[in-house]
Amino acid sequence: MPNYWLMKSEPDAFSIDDLKEKRQSPWDGVRNYQARNLMKTMEEGDLVFFYHSSCSPAGIVGTAKVCKKAYADYTSWDKNSAYFDSKSTPENPRWFMVDIEFIEKWSEILTLAELKNMPELENMLLTKKGSRLSVMPVTKSEWKFITLILKK
DNA sequence: GCCAACGTTGGC
DNA sequence: GCCAACGTTGGC
Secondary structure, eight states, X not given: OOXXXXXXXXXXXXXXXXXXXXXXXXXXXXXXXXXXXXXXXXXXXXXXXXXXXXXXXXXXXXEEEEEEEEEEXXXXXXXXXXXXXXXXXXXXXXXXXXXXXXXXXXXXXXXXXXXXXXXXXXTOGGGSTTOOOSEEEEOHHHHHHHHHHHHO
16 A cells, blocks of 8 residues: 655746656755655655645645655765755765656646645645645545545 | 744854 | 754745
């Protein structure tokens, strides 16, 4: 049984269209311990809502799946990377990433405002005030509810 | 661009 | 280990 997740990306940096074109991509640049720890628990085949953040409107734009389990984020010791962290080395990596694979881009964005208006999702982490995690777990019932909306 | 909410850092 | 100061996220 897969687990379910939501991962945020700023579309200017990496969008669902970028993933669609590449088919697969490392999810690099996560520099938050909680998000990192969650990624370390991901398994191949886990399903992911792809979320566009810091844009208008923000919301879920499609789905992807985890195609490679967590491994060291090599951008963390690349001095030319925006994600460089002097405390991370190949011998002792501080940051990790998974690879994800494109599944589907929805015909319409499911906006954060819409999600917040659904009583069924009032307990979803994403819709909670002050929720800033860029990688978060989604429950099976939340996943089913959201994917069912799209089929209507 | 503002700012609330949260995370991280570092002095003590 | 506390907590003030600072930095970041991300919606609006």
